[in-house]
Amino acid sequence: MSAAAQDMLLQIRGLRIEASNGAVLTNGIDLDLRRGEVLGLIGESGAGKSTLGLAPLVYARAGCSITGGEILLAGQDLRKLDANGRRSLRGVRVAYVAQSAAAAFNPSMTLMAQVCEGPIRHGLMGRREAEAKAVELFRALDLPTPETFGQRYPHEASGGQLQRAMAAMAMSCQPDLLVLDEPTTALDVTTQIEVLAKLRELIREHNTAALYVTHDLSVVAQIADRIMVLRHGKMVETGTTNEILLSPREAYTTALVAERQAAMSGHGVAEAARGETVLTVDDVTVKYGPVVAVKGISFTVSRGETVAVVGESGSGKSTLAYAAIGQIEAAGGAFRFGPAALPPSFKNRSLEQRQRIQLIYQLPDIALNPRQKIGDILGRPVAFFEKTSAAATKARVAELLTLVGLPLDYIGRFPGQLSGGQKQRICIARALAARPELVICDEVTSALDPLVAEDILKLLKKLQDELGVSYLFITHDLGTVKRIAHRVVVMLKGQMVAEGPTADIFDTPPDDYTRKLLLSVPEMRTDWLDEALARRDIWRGGIAAVPA
Amino acid sequence: MGILRFVAARAALGVLTLIAVSILLYLGTQLLPGDVASALLGQSATPEALAVLRAKLGLNEPAYLRYLHWLWGVVHGNLGNSLTTGTPIASALMPRLGNTLFLAGYAAIIAVPLAVGLGILSAIREGSLMDRLASILSLATISFPEFFVSYILIVVFASELGWLPSLATVYGGMDFWDRVDATTLPAITLTLVVVAHMLRMTRTSTLAVMSAPYVETAFLKGLSRSRVVLSHALPNALGPIINVVAINLAYLVVGVVVVEVVFVYPGVGQLMVDAVTKRDLPVVQACGLVFAIVFIGLNTIADICAALANPRLRSRKRQ
Numbered sequence A: 001m002s003a004a005a006q007d008m009l010l011q012i013r014g015l016r017i018e019a020s021n022g023a024v025l026t027n028g029i030d031l032d033l034r035r036g037e038v039l040g041l042i043g044e045s046g047a048g049k050s051t052l053g054l055a056p057l058v059y060a061r062a063g064c065s066i067t068g069g070e071i072l073l074a075g076q077d078l079r080k081l082d083a084n085g086r087r088s089l090r091g092v093r094v095a096y097v098a099q100s101a102a103a104a105f106n107p108s109m110t111l112m113a114q115v116c117e118g119p120i121r122h123g124l125m126g127r128r129e130a131e132a133k134a135v136e137l138f139r140a141l142d143l144p145t146p147e148t149f150g151q152r153y154p155h156e157a158s159g160g161q162l163q164r165a166m167a168a169m170a171m172s173c174q175p176d177l178l179v180l181d182e183p184t185t186a187l188d189v190t191t192q193i194e195v196l197a198k199l200r201e202l203i204r205e206h207n208t209a210a211l212y213v214t215h216d217l218s219v220v221a222q223i224a225d226r227i228m229v230l231r232h233g234k235m236v237e238t239g240t241t242n243e244i245l246l247s248p249r250e251a252y253t254t255a256l257v258a259e260r261q262a263a264m265s266g267h268g269v270a271e272a273a274r275g276e277t278v279l280t281v282d283d284v285t286v287k288y289g290p291v292v293a294v295k296g297i298s299f300t301v302s303r304g305e306t307v308a309v310v311g312e313s314g315s316g317k318s319t320l321a322y323a324a325i326g327q328i329e330a331a332g333g334a335f336r337f338g339p340a341a342l343p344p345s346f347k348n349r350s351l352e353q354r355q356r357i358q359l360i361y362q363l364p365d366i367a368l369n370p371r372q373k374i375g376d377i378l379g380r381p382v383a384f385f386e387k388t389s390a391a392a393t394k395a396r397v398a399e400l401l402t403l404v405g406l407p408l409d410y411i412g413r414f415p416g417q418l419s420g421g422q423k424q425r426i427c428i429a430r431a432l433a434a435r436p437e438l439v440i441c442d443e444v445t446s447a448l449d450p451l452v453a454e455d456i457l458k459l460l461k462k463l464q465d466e467l468g469v470s471y472l473f474i475t476h477d478l479g480t481v482k483r484i485a486h487r488v489v490v491m492l493k494g495q496m497v498a499e500g501p502t503a504d505i506f507d508t509p510p511d512d513y514t515r516k517l518l519l520s521v522p523e524m525r526t527d528w529l530d531e532a533l534a535r536r537d538i539w540r541g542g543i544a545a546v547p548a
Numbered sequence B: 001m002g003i004l005r006f007v008a009a010r011a012a013l014g015v016l017t018l019i020a021v022s023i024l025l026y027l028g029t030q031l032l033p034g035d036v037a038s039a040l041l042g043q044s045a046t047p048e049a050l051a052v053l054r055a056k057l058g059l060n061e062p063a064y065l066r067y068l069h070w071l072w073g074v075v076h077g078n079l080g081n082s083l084t085t086g087t088p089i090a091s092a093l094m095p096r097l098g099n100t101l102f103l104a105g106y107a108a109i110i111a112v113p114l115a116v117g118l119g120i121l122s123a124i125r126e127g128s129l130m131d132r133l134a135s136i137l138s139l140a141t142i143s144f145p146e147f148f149v150s151y152i153l154i155v156v157f158a159s160e161l162g163w164l165p166s167l168a169t170v171y172g173g174m175d176f177w178d179r180v181d182a183t184t185l186p187a188i189t190l191t192l193v194v195v196a197h198m199l200r201m202t203r204t205s206t207l208a209v210m211s212a213p214y215v216e217t218a219f220l221k222g223l224s225r226s227r228v229v230l231s232h233a234l235p236n237a238l239g240p241i242i243n244v245v246a247i248n249l250a251y252l253v254v255g256v257v258v259v260e261v262v263f264v265y266p267g268v269g270q271l272m273v274d275a276v277t278k279r280d281l282p283v284v285q286a287c288g289l290v291f292a293i294v295f296i297g298l299n300t301i302a303d304i305c306a307a308l309a310n311p312r313l314r315s316r317k318r319q
Helices: A003-007 A049-057 A083-089 A111-121 A127-140 A159-171 A189-206 A217-223 A241-246 A251-265 A317-324 A351-356 A374-386 A390-403 A408-412 A420-432 A450-467 A478-484 A502-507 A512-520 A528-542 B003-031 B036-044 B047-057 B063-075 B089-124 B129-143 B146-160 B176-209 B213-220 B225-254 B257-262 B268-277 B281-308 B311-318
Strands: A008-019 A024-034 A038-042 A064-073 A094-097 A177-181 A209-214 A226-231 A234-240 A277-288 A291-302 A306-310 A332-337 A340-342 A357-360 A438-442 A470-475 A487-492 A495-501
Touching (some): A024 A064, A024 A226, A024 A234, A038 A049, A038 A217, A049 A064, A049 A094, A049 A177, A049 A209, A094 A159, A094 B213, A111 A127, A111 A159, A127 A189, A159 A189, A189 A217, A189 A512, A189 A528, A217 A241, A217 A528, A226 A241, A226 A251, A234 A241, A251 A450, A251 A478, A277 A317, A277 A470, A291 A317, A291 A487, A291 A495, A306 A317, A306 A478, A317 A438, A317 A470, A351 A357, A374 A390, A374 A408, A374 A420, A390 A420, A420 A450, A450 A470, A450 A478, A487 A502, A495 A502, A495 A512, A512 A528, B003 B063, B003 B281, B089 B129, B089 B176, B089 B225, B089 B268, B089 B281, B129 B176, B146 B176, B146 B257, B176 B257, B213 B225, B257 B268, B268 B281
Parallel strands (some): A038 A226, A094 A177, A177 A209, A306 A487, A357 A438, A438 A470
Antiparallel strands (some): A008 A064, A226 A234, A277 A291, A277 A332, A332 A340
């Protein structure tokens, strides 16, 4: 055997995975991975990237099975292993890091028990040795008080800490191959950079090979040596990270790269002068019991303008949106629509006041009643707000569908027959049915694939130009903000830390947190993480007190 | 909210429910046509005799006062006197309650480990022959009425095989093992009635947790199915299991009337049936109250146990 062949860790040949309903999830995929190498698997949802990622564990999710091809780990065909052989492979030679560590840890066991379970159950270490090793990994991953960190239950650790503890759990048996399934997707951007840096350090230090599954090209650029682009269960193209990012060959890859570049290069939308004020947020405070979720926020939204409210989870941005529509009652301050103050609760608002502000939800899948036809979903608000006749309602529904770019025969369809992007278009049409002056968009693109999200953003912009509607855009994604927002409000722990025209805020961040936030957004080049870490260290040295 | 506060709140809620039930019980017996006096005197009652007896029994007082008197007595351990025998109800009820609890305890010791154990085993071997067999058999036993199961058992084990007595005759001062021998058939009957419910709930709630992401994580760590079920799925499925066990334990106490009658077992259920036929309302009330205490008490304990099984509640004090 040549040195190159010995170096080869994982070889997948002609892999075919099918669902029990006959759908083909991955079809004829070939993949090579050397020891210590990191391969990024990129693609939209349903591309088969997670399914492929699980293949080296000889594991297929419920209702799916591996029906063809070879999975060779160091020359051994894993598909030929029996149940016991597979069990002694999983966790020991190939380990898995799940997307949401918050869900992937057992809530009723301590972290230490879960991290040590693998080495102890596989008979690799005694309890004491396994715990010592876990503490060592906790320390290497920069977890707080590594000696006692393991005594915590999952709910006693933050999202970023759990994701690192998950990595510690995966490394506990010193595997040859690590499968990372969107390990930073559920994290806030300022947390993501830490986890990403630590994961990369861990992989390099132990010379572990890794499959890194993600939909985010900027993230994978920081960690992968090579990238494989997948679509509809097939490989689109594969190459080194720089080849894919700088000179993509296939049209689909080119579109993915272009979308990211657009997100990176935007500087917000400039406006000549602000129009008449639509919504005034005046010193608004919102409390959940004794907890202050939003503290004294003031800003305005004017006609035909998009104001983005950005912040990380727990910043109070969604709470602010729900207070604006009156779903949550503000404890102090006031929302004014034009000159008139809005009652805190939607129950006390007039029909007209409610009609003027509409909301689009984050998850189109659950925002539509699956048992109602599209015609009914859109027809109801039309008939409710405009008291139209059946014929007029139908005409207006047709108009709405045209407005959001969907064919008219969708009237008779159920939401289940639509794709995620199409469902979000229906949600937009439903909000527009009331002829609102202000639409509150709550993370409307975060559940969508990048290319689909891009189309939705374009649609929202087109509708704004045509109808002069204003948007209050709640998001955690700065790329989205750069592309569509005239103005931006940055929130941190319930407080507003920055507010102003998007270009101003992004070019010269007025405060430390906004600067940190902007620095944390990964850029689509391979040396970004190193630069960002260096920049952050210098900056940390310069400024002692950085908000968390 | 700390765990102590939760326990206190849950216990207080239990007491409140109990008071509400006692009011309903009292109202219920008051709503029956005719009163105790006319029931006692029967057909021969003259209006004068009725009036005298009503005054003597205190029936002319407003209902809420009579309720408060009764409640006051109950709190002090005085359940009143039986109308038919004139003796204190407590002295008739207590040995009966002892018998009922003995039978319920006997059945529970067989039924709970059997049901939960088979439920877990069914979850581990989902879809296996054993799983299907346990499911079908337990369903079959729950589908037959209790008296039918009782008579089948009597025919087989008492009449044909002669292994066990057909009547569950017990008396004070009886030897423990004789008592066990006498109550085995009713205990088996009760077991067959309650096993299915607990078994299916254990199996279902364990399997429901099996689709959680952390169970997938456990499998991907290379753990065996039994290890995953026992240490990852089961602890998170305990809440519903504890609750269904409590409901069935309560049923073993309050739902045994039919079985007691079939086996002529001197328990609270029989006492209550007798009292109903004789319109001995204070005894009916007392039995009802005992049943309510058992039912509410067990469910309160179950809620507290289920909360203790949740680390989010358990470990609050450490933060």
